[in-house]
Amino acid sequence: NAGVTQTPKFRVLKTGQSMTLLCAQDMNHEYMYWYRQDPGMGLRLIHYSVGEGTTAKGEVPDGYNVSRLKKQNFLLGLESAAPSQTSVYFCASSYLRGGYNEQFFGPGTRLTVL
């Protein structure tokens, strides 16, 4: 049981390049989330999904797209990377949306955009 995994762990991009971050979970969770962490600002929600084939915008969605074609995978795409997207990206998943039900986080992806 690997939990939540993220690929890649590190990446350096040039401005304007594109990339996709992959999140995979093996816990059969319905809900998945992408957050970004910037110094002094905690984690902020980018996009989320409440089930296979569904996605929705979070607090800071501009410049990102997501897809959830399979229940276990949640992809985060940057079509044209900007230096402002330099951040640590965390994927998380949960089984239910309420109650004693924490989100399980992946190890994070550190992205630098030059």
Next chain:
Amino acid sequence: AQKITQTQPGMFVQEKEAVTLDCTYDTSDPSYGLFWYKQPSSGEMIFLIYQGSYDQQNATEGRYSLNFQKARKSANLVISASQLGDSAMYFCAMRGDGGTSYGKLTFGQGTILTVHP
């Protein structure tokens, strides 16, 4: 809208002593959950403790306890008998349990805890 405020950017504590990390929140949801996560220097997010808004008792998990004061909208984390391995960033987070919240978490800015030997 939900908001979490952690007013202590950094805290220091002596090993084996107790420390309280402050968290205040604001929400219009009548039902919500409060979480604390630990982020060591290695970067992963580790779940510590959960408190539901309707829970009658304060949550406890080993050396961690949550001092929940609903009227004051505070959810402070208490770590008893601090250890060197407790040195980390700590985040308070809230999840509204309304119909459209979908389990989304709102995080505070975090508090860096340093435990001195």
